[in-house]
Amino acid sequence: MALEHLFQGSALNAVDAKGRVSVPAFLRSVIERRGDAKTIVLAKHESFPALSAYDPAYAALKHAKLERLLEKEETSPEAQLEYQQRNLMAFAATEEVPYDSSGRIVFPPMMRRKGNIEDLALFLGTGETFQIWNPTLFLKDRHVPEDLKDICRYRLEERGLSA
Amino acid sequence: MALEHLFQGSALNAVDAKGRVSVPAFLRSVIERRGDAKTIVLAKHESFPALSAYDPAYAALKHAKLERLLEKEETSPEAQLEYQQRNLMAFAATEEVPYDSSGRIVFPPMMRRKGNIEDLALFLGTGETFQIWNPTLFLKDRHVPEDLKDICRYRLEERGLSA
DNA sequence: TGTAGTGGCATGAAAACCCATTGTATCCCC
DNA sequence: GGGGATACAATGGGTTTTCATGCCACTACA
Numbered sequence: 001m002a003l004e005h006l007f008q009g010s011a012l013n014a015v016d017a018k019g020r021v022s023v024p025a026f027l028r029s030v031i032e033r034r035g036d037a038k039t040i041v042l043a044k045h046e047s048f049p050a051l052s053a054y055d056p057a058y059a060a061l062k063h064a065k066l067e068r069l070l071e072k073e074e075t076s077p078e079a080q081l082e083y084q085q086r087n088l089m090a091f092a093a094t095e096e097v098p099y100d101s102s103g104r105i106v107f108p109p110m111m112r113r114k115g116n117i118e119d120l121a122l123f124l125g126t127g128e129t130f131q132i133w134n135p136t137l138f139l140k141d142r143h144v145p146e147d148l149k150d151i152c153r154y155r156l157e158e159r160g161l162s163a
Numbered sequence: 164m165a166l167e168h169l170f171q172g173s174a175l176n177a178v179d180a181k182g183r184v185s186v187p188a189f190l191r192s193v194i195e196r197r198g199d200a201k202t203i204v205l206a207k208h209e210s211f212p213a214l215s216a217y218d219p220a221y222a223a224l225k226h227a228k229l230e231r232l233l234e235k236e237e238t239s240p241e242a243q244l245e246y247q248q249r250n251l252m253a254f255a256a257t258e259e260v261p262y263d264s265s266g267r268i269v270f271p272p273m274m275r276r277k278g279n280i281e282d283l284a285l286f287l288g289t290g291e292t293f294q295i296w297n298p299t300l301f302l303k304d305r306h307v308p309e310d311l312k313d314i315c316r317y318r319l320e321e322r323g324l325s326a
Numbered sequence: 327t328g329t330a331g332t333g334g335c336a337t338g339a340a341a342a343c344c345c346a347t348t349g350t351a352t353c354c355c356c
Numbered sequence: 357g358g359g360g361a362t363a364c365a366a367t368g369g370g371t372t373t374t375c376a377t378g379c380c381a382c383t384a385c386a
Contacts, residue, residue, distance in 0.1 A: 265377085
């Protein structure tokens with residue numbers, strides 16, 4: 001599991017009435033260097049009230065990892081069940097969305113709700129994946145370090161928005 | 164075993180009086196990218212009260228995998244028997260059904276019964292394969308993680324159905 | 327001749343696509 | 357170093373295409 005290109009940086013983009021957002025160009029360039037797909041995979045983040053996102057190539061890697069884990073371990077009913085559940089979470093609980101020539105995706109309504117996304121989307125690179133937050137929730141979350149919140153505040157200011 | 168295209172996402176479709184369902188387009192596109200068949204293979208899921216489904220190309224892969232497993236292990240009578248049983252399950256206990264130009268399959272009555280499918284079919288991608296559930300049973304199953312049930316509830320809501 | 331299974335067609339809703347415009351950062355020339 | 361021009365990113369709107377699904381017509385078998 002060594003992906004050469006990593007997601008990094010931050011951006012704050014608008015979500016329009018149709019639920020569309022521009023995926024920041026610097027994230028798109030990573031996706032396209034990792035593979036040749038022009039799509040991103042969306043999932044509910046497992047510990048934050050936000051979305052987790054990555055490219056299809058990363059999803060495939062994750063799957064291969066799970067498979068190897070299963071083959072190594074005993075094929076006991078418990079191990080089987082655990083495998084089934086993780087596989088379901090990894091694939092059924094995610095949605096793959098393409099972005100168009102101008103780099104925009106439309107949020108599937110379910111994901112938009114699960115990620116609490118309203119009219120602004122904060123993109124944060126985290127290496128192998130990136131996150132998409134509602135900036136308001138980001139500032140409220142007590143698990144987020146103050147320095148990161150400063151970034152969010154800065155991005156808001158940039159747009160002439162208070163907080 | 165490295166399939167490039169993976170089944171992912173979820174959908175809830177209606178089963179009509181004749182037992183026909185639309186296979187979601189995003190699953191069909193994976194099937195057609197994996198091979199050129201416009202058919203799906205149905206089987207009773209080995210640990211859930213639901214159906215497991217995949218494309219013919221994957222069935223071939225599965226067969227090859229079983230063969231390799233047999234070659235690796237001792238060809239003891241027990242191993243032989245185990246192989247025979249699994250092979251039977253993989254092929255005799257499955258049904259291959261074509262989908263028409265509008266993407267619809269007809270559930271073979273036996274499969275419909277084995278999978279407990281009534282008038283709604285919940286499709287769930289799981290990477291190499293996908294599952295087809297009766298949404299009511301899905302919500303009742305205690306092995307299904309709550310996050311996934313939320314997805315099912317959301318899909319029902321989308322259709323204006325309670326639960 | 328009725329009935330059941332199959333295949334194709336029609337429709338309404340939703341999603342993908344395309345084009346235009348704005349804003350911003352960059353580059354080049356003066 | 358300043359000013360204009362250029363390229364790319366983000367966003368708004370409208371139009372076309374696709375999807376799911378109901379409906380009807382045809383065939384086969386009883």
